[in-house]
Amino acid sequence: MKTAKYTKKAQKGLMRMPRPQARKMHYALTEISNGNTKGKDITRLGGKEGFRLRRGGYRAIYQTTENGINVIVVKPRGDAHK
Numbered sequence: 001m002k003t004a005k006y007t008k009k010a011q012k013g014l015m016r017m018p019r020p021q022a023r024k025m026h027y028a029l030t031e032i033s034n035g036n037t038k039g040k041d042i043t044r045l046g047g048k049e050g051f052r053l054r055r056g057g058y059r060a061i062y063q064t065t066e067n068g069i070n071v072i073v074v075k076p077r078g079d080a081h082k
Helices: 010-018 019-033
Strands: 003-006 041-042 049-055 058-065 070-077
Touching: 003 010, 003 049, 010 019, 010 041, 010 070, 019 049, 019 058, 049 070
Parallel strands: 003 070
Antiparallel strands: 041 049, 049 058, 058 070
């Protein structure tokens, strides 16, 4: 089983989200780390290495590794790419 590792910035972002949305985001990121990307709004980042997951009004920026994914940041829609 592969894992989703979170940076401190990503952990803070999840803690600031409403709890039901944070659970859904965490669940989606865990599924992605295990290879299940079907039905998820994922886009490769242009100009940067990594991917963007859109979940409601929030975005998660992550990079894939051989052991799963590294979640870099979780923020509201307008702030995630800054």
